[in-house]
Amino acid sequence: MGTLNTLRSGVAGLVALAALGSAGSAAAEDVTLQYWVYSDFAQGDALALQQEFIKEFTAKHPGVTIEIVGKGDDDLTAGQVAGAASGQLPDVFMNAQSVGAQLVDVGALDNLYSKWMAMPETFRAQFDADALKGCMPKPDELYCLPYTGFGSLLFRNLTVLEKAGIDAKTPPATWDAWFAQMKKVKEAGMYAIPDDTLVFNSVAEIYATSGGNDSWGFDWANRKTRIDPAIMTKVLQKFVDMKGLNSSTSRNDQATKDLFISNQLAFHNIGPWVNPTYEEAAKASGLKYDFVLIPGDTAGKTGGIRSYEMIGVAPGKHADLAFEFATYITEKNQMARWAKLLSRYNANAAAMADPEVSALPLIKVSVEAAHGAMDVAAPYFIGSVPSCYNSTVTDVAAATADGEYTPEAGAKEMIAQLNDCLAK
Amino acid sequence: MNLRRHLPHYLMIAPFMILFAAFFLYPILSGLYYSFHAWNGVKTPEFIGLANYQKIATSRDFATAMRNLLTYVAITVPLGILVALGLALLVDNFTGRWANFFRNAYFLPVVLPAFLAATIWRWIYAPNFGLLNMMLGWFGIPSVNFLNDTGTMLYALVAVDVWVSAGFNMVIILAGLKNIPVELYEAARLDGASKRQQIVHITIPMLGPVLFFVVTYGLISAMQVFDKPWLLTGSSFTTYGGRRNALLFPVMDMMGRAFGGVRFGEAAAYGFILTLSIVALTAALFALRQWRGWR
Numbered sequence: 183m184g185t186l187n188t189l190r191s192g193v194a195g196l197v198a199l200a201a202l203g204s205a206g207s208a209a210a211e212d213v214t215l216q217y218w219v220y221s222d223f224a225q226g227d228a229l230a231l232q233q234e235f236i237k238e239f240t241a242k243h244p245g246v247t248i249e250i251v252g253k254g255d256d257d258l259t260a261g262q263v264a265g266a267a268s269g270q271l272p273d274v275f276m277n278a279q280s281v282g283a284q285l286v287d288v289g290a291l292d293n294l295y296s297k298w299m300a301m302p303e304t305f306r307a308q309f310d311a312d313a314l315k316g317c318m319p320k321p322d323e324l325y326c327l328p329y330t331g332f333g334s335l336l337f338r339n340l341t342v343l344e345k346a347g348i349d350a351k352t353p354p355a356t357w358d359a360w361f362a363q364m365k366k367v368k369e370a371g372m373y374a375i376p377d378d379t380l381v382f383n384s385v386a387e388i389y390a391t392s393g394g395n396d397s398w399g400f401d402w403a404n405r406k407t408r409i410d411p412a413i414m415t416k417v418l419q420k421f422v423d424m425k426g427l428n429s430s431t432s433r434n435d436q437a438t439k440d441l442f443i444s445n446q447l448a449f450h451n452i453g454p455w456v457n458p459t460y461e462e463a464a465k466a467s468g469l470k471y472d473f474v475l476i477p478g479d480t481a482g483k484t485g486g487i488r489s490y491e492m493i494g495v496a497p498g499k500h501a502d503l504a505f506e507f508a509t510y511i512t513e514k515n516q517m518a519r520w521a522k523l524l525s526r527y528n529a530n531a532a533a534m535a536d537p538e539v540s541a542l543p544l545i546k547v548s549v550e551a552a553h554g555a556m557d558v559a560a561p562y563f564i565g566s567v568p569s570c571y572n573s574t575v576t577d578v579a580a581a582t583a584d585g586e587y588t589p590e591a592g593a594k595e596m597i598a599q600l601n602d603c604l605a606k
Numbered sequence: 607m608n609l610r611r612h613l614p615h616y617l618m619i620a621p622f623m624i625l626f627a628a629f630f631l632y633p634i635l636s637g638l639y640y641s642f643h644a645w646n647g648v649k650t651p652e653f654i655g656l657a658n659y660q661k662i663a664t665s666r667d668f669a670t671a672m673r674n675l676l677t678y679v680a681i682t683v684p685l686g687i688l689v690a691l692g693l694a695l696l697v698d699n700f701t702g703r704w705a706n707f708f709r710n711a712y713f714l715p716v717v718l719p720a721f722l723a724a725t726i727w728r729w730i731y732a733p734n735f736g737l738l739n740m741m742l743g744w745f746g747i748p749s750v751n752f753l754n755d756t757g758t759m760l761y762a763l764v765a766v767d768v769w770v771s772a773g774f775n776m777v778i779i780l781a782g783l784k785n786i787p788v789e790l791y792e793a794a795r796l797d798g799a800s801k802r803q804q805i806v807h808i809t810i811p812m813l814g815p816v817l818f819f820v821v822t823y824g825l826i827s828a829m830q831v832f833d834k835p836w837l838l839t840g841s842s843f844t845t846y847g848g849r850r851n852a853l854l855f856p857v858m859d860m861m862g863r864a865f866g867g868v869r870f871g872e873a874a875a876y877g878f879i880l881t882l883s884i885v886a887l888t889a890a891l892f893a894l895r896q897w898r899g900w901r
Contacts, residue, residue, distance in 0.1 A: 256842050260865045267647040284868045288648040380754060380849055430733060430751040434840060437732045446734065569866040570667060572844055573851060580850045584756075599666075606661060 214247045215504055216272035218261065220491070222455075223276070224252020231523055232511075239510050248507065259284070262494075266290040271496035273504040276329060279316045279490045282563040286325055292497040295324040297505045308514050310552075313490045313529035319563040326492030327512045328529030330520075332453040333551030334387055334486035336477075337460065340470040342448040346370035353474035355481045357391050357420070360449075364427050367448040373429035373441060375449045379421055379580040380432035382572040383487055383558060387451055390556035391478045391485035392416045398556055400604065402564040407571075407600040411593045416479075418582045418589035418596075425583045443469055451476055451486070454526060454548050473547055475554065484554035490529050521545060527552055570603035641875035646868045658875035668876075670847075671856045678760060678831060678855070683824045686768045687817065690775030695805070697776065698783050709780065713773040724837030727766045728753070731838075753838055759852040763835050770834070771827070775820045782816030783809070822891055829884045832857040856880050 223232060229250070236248045251272070253261060258277050265271040266288040277285065285291045298306065313328035336353070343350040346367045354360035364374035378384035389398065389409075397410035431437040433452045441447035443463040450456065454473070463469040476485035493512055495504045510516065517533035520526070527548035533539060534549050559567055574596060582592035609616075641658055643651035662668050697708045715723060730737045731752040739749045752762040790808050799807070810817075835841075835855055839848035843866035847854030860880065864873035 256865070259843060263647055263865060263868055287646055287868055377754065382845060430754050432754065432840070436728075437735065440732070440735050444735075566867055567844075569844055569846075569862040570665070573667070573847060573854075576845075577850050584850075606665075 212245045212247070213500060213503060214249060215274060215500060215507060217248050217250045217507070218253055218258060218272040218275035219250060220258070220276055221252040221254050224250060227523055231519060235511050235516055239507055243503070243506075246503065262290045263288050265496075271498065273496055273498070273500045274508050275494050275496070276491055277494060279326065279328075279492050279562040280559045280567070282317070282325055282492065282494075284566045285494065286319075286563055287566060290494070290496060291325045292495045292501050292505075293323050293325060294327070294495060294505060295322050297502070298324050298327075301509060305509065305513065308530050308532040309512075310529045310531045310534075312557075316490055316557075316560065316562050317492060319561070323563075325563055326494050327508050329491045329493045329512060330526060330528045331488060331490035331552060332455070332527055333488040333548050333553070333555045334383075334451060334453050334476060335473045335547060335551055336475065336486075337442065337450040337452065337456065337471055337473050339442055339445060339448050339450075340472060341445045342367060342370075342372050345445075346372065346448070350472075354477045356477050357479050357485075360477045361420075361423065364424065364448070368427045372445075373447045374427040375424060375429070375451065376433045376435075376438045376447070377428040377430050378424070378433070378451070379576060379583050381434060382575055383489075384433050384451070385417075385575050385579050386487045386556065386558055387476065387485055388420055389413065389417045390487055391420070391476065391483075394556050395560065399560045400565070400567070402561070405601075405604045407597055407604060409593075409597055409600065411597055414593035414596060415589045418579060418587075418592045421579055421583040422585075422589060442471075443467065445469075454544055457525065457544055473544065475547065475551055484551065486551055486555040487558050488552040488555040489558040568603055568606065570606075571600060574599045574603055637874045637877055640871050641878050643871045644869075645871035645874075647870045651871065654871070658872045659879065661872060662876055662879060667847075667851065667854060667859050668856075670851045671854045671859045674760065674851075674853065675829065675831070675855050678764065679825065679828045681760075682764045682767050682771075682828050683821065685764065686771045686824055687775055687820055689768055690772045690820070691779055691813075691817075693772060693776045694779035694783060695809070698780060709777065712776050715770045716773045718770070720833040721837060723766065723770055724834060727762075727769075728838060731762055754849050756850050756852040759839075759848055763831075763838060763853060766834055766838065767828075767831070771824065775824065778820055779813065779816055782813045786812045818891075818895060822888060825887060825891065826884055829880070829887070830857055831855050832861070 217236070219232065222228065229252075232250055236250065240246050240248060255278070258275065259281050262271065262275060262277065262285055266285075271290055282291070309328050310331075313331060317326040317328060318324050338350065338353070340350050343363070346363070347370070348363050348366055354363055367374045376384070378388050386398070393410060393413040397408055397413055399408050400406075401408050429438060429441050429447055431441065433450065438447065438450060439456060439459055442450050443460070457473070460469060460471055464471065477483075478485045493508045495501055495508055512530060514530055514532040514536070517528050517530035518536045518539050521528055521533055521536075521539045522542070525542050525544040527534065527545060534545065539545055540549070578587070578592050578596035578599065581587055582589055586592075587595060640651060642653060642655060644654050644657075645651040693708075693712055697705060697712070700708060718726075729735075731739075733739055733749045733751040736752075738752065742748075742750065750758060752758045786809065790812070791804055794804050794808055832855065835848070835853040836846060836858055839846065839853050841847070841858065843862055846858045846862055856876065857880070860873050860876040863869050863876060
């Protein structure tokens with residue numbers, strides 16, 4: 183019996199040694215993670231900082247290499263969908279929360295909930311609660327870590343306002359005050375605002391001056407729009423009123439930026455990403471501008487939209503390591519360095535509250551804007567928004583501004599078409 | 607016995623047949639299969655019969671895309687060929703260095719990447735700053751936003767397309783012109799035919815096969831229009847078609863359904879509708895040629 187026990191112990195010991203050996207070789211195995219980022223994060227200073235993050239992470243993880251690849255918005259989505267189909271997904275990647283449902287649908291996103299819950303409470307508490315909620319369609323599902331984001335702002339050309347006889351010291355507090363300024367700008371021979379019927383996000387921005395999250399987005403359970411006809415009627419009336427005042431260029435066109443820089447456009451309502459261009463123009467050509475909150479219908483209410491970008495992790499054998507990397511780059515210290523470098527808002531509330539970060543003027547306004555703004559297309563991760571949805575909103579808004587519908591008829595038609603689009 | 611005798615021949619055509627089967631036949635057949643299924647590219651396809659086709663045929667965007675396409679094809683194909691024919695007749699008069707210069711100058715847009723061509727034209731069309739608006743300003747004409755005004759968007763695209771395709775068509779037509787025997791023109795001149803009469807009664811009829819080729823090729827290309835309107839309107843998978851969908855075309859709509867909505871089965875059905883439309887139009891063109899006795 184004793185001999186048998188000795189033999190058993192010996193075998194167990196050998197098995198344990200073998201297991202340790204194989205574990206050791208697994209740990210030493212070289213791993214390469216594919217990391218896809220937005221193309222503007224893969225160049226210049228932003229790339230240098232990303233590479234610094236990678237260097238810091240890999241220094242603590244011998245044998246791990248991280249390949250960073252920059253891609254345009256559409257390429258990210260198309261690549262992730264195609265990657266899911268072919269089993270060649272990048273391990274960790276950025277994208278907008280608004281395409282999250284598509285990515286979940288094709289199996290490109292790992293459910294991170296258990297890994298997330300295993301993280302210390304101090305880590306979890308860092309993130310903006312709304313941004314985090316956006317990643318969680320159900321209490322036990324978490325498909326992303328909130329990353330960057332934006333709240334849209336009103337960029338004002340102070341030279342144009344001065345020429346139009348407007349006192350720019352106090353920003354307009356309400357829509358009426360803002361609209362009165364727009365009319366003055368036009369009377370002075372300049373453009374007030376870009377054509378906000380051309381881009382879905384612009385329409386949403388103006389909607390947010392009258393409405394908010396409670397009457398926007400999707401009722402996925404009944405596959406209906408949550409847009410309120412009375413609010414949309416009010417919004418469409420605004421587009422009719424602004425028709426003769428706008429530059430007929432979209433907020434995203436280079437032509438709009440050119441008009442602003444050359445003192446022909448008073449207001450540019452857009453995200454903070456245009457600031458580097460305007461900052462450069464201020465240095466090069468003396469552009470005088472500032473950025474304020476988009477005024478809503480009543481004092482204290484702000485318009486504008488917010489949206490978040492996310493970090494996703496692909497399911498697969500490197501998912502744990504990829505998640506670890508994702509938590510490293512979204513952690514407060516990294517996000518604070520990121521915010522300081524780019525002066526860009528992100529979803530790490532602790533980083534935003536860092537005194538050095540919150541003192542930055544663009545960050546300060548962005549944080550306020552994001553908190554008062556309306557989500558672009560929430561709730562995310564529930565269902566894929568059909569492309570007919572966005573085009574219906576812009577088409578009917580443009581048609582109403584062109585006089586094809588009265589605002590009331592336009593709102594009714596838009597809602598009918600949106601419900602029809604969602605029902606299919 | 608026969609197989610043994612023909613084995614070398616089969617072996618010789620085998621590489622082509624394998625590539626044809628792998629990269630042409632298989633994608634077509636699998637596309638046809640998926641067009642009858644609800645499929646997101648990853649999950650198991652679910653058979654839904656003709657539902658995808660029905661959904662597309664009854665969608666508002668499909669109607670808009672088809673209407674835009676027919677208008678675009680009806681304008682751009684004849685106009686593109688007329689411009690190319692005019693250029694070819696002009697360039698044909700030049701010899702030596704000048705002939706080469708003009709041939710290359712007009713052919714340059716053909717080799718230009720679509721992105722670059724679109725960037726150039728976005729600048730030309732830009733309101734206030736654009737070259738075209740600057741020129742209109744000289745005559746006191748107010749600025750036009752060519753790419754956001756529903757009245758001008760389609761024509762703005764046609765101009766870009768004619769600019770790009772004219773060089774290709776011109777080179778083909780020029781090659782055709784070189785093949786017309788000079789004796790025909792000499793005989794016509796002796797008979798007192800004017801330059802216009804020579805073009806109408808000799809050049810155009812003798813260019814018949816070449817013109818048929820450029821019409822067919824132009825039609826097929828125009829039916830698949832995608833990159834230029836996509837880039838000119840700054841489209842993405844979720845925003846495309848420009849203001850009030852004035853530049854929405856079938857391939858864009860198909861791409862939006864595939865990547866914007868992750869509905870690959872529906873996109874496959876869309877592809878088949880488009881392919882069948884192209885085949886039907888091309889077949890009609892060939893039938894017309896046969897019926898009219900064109901060579």
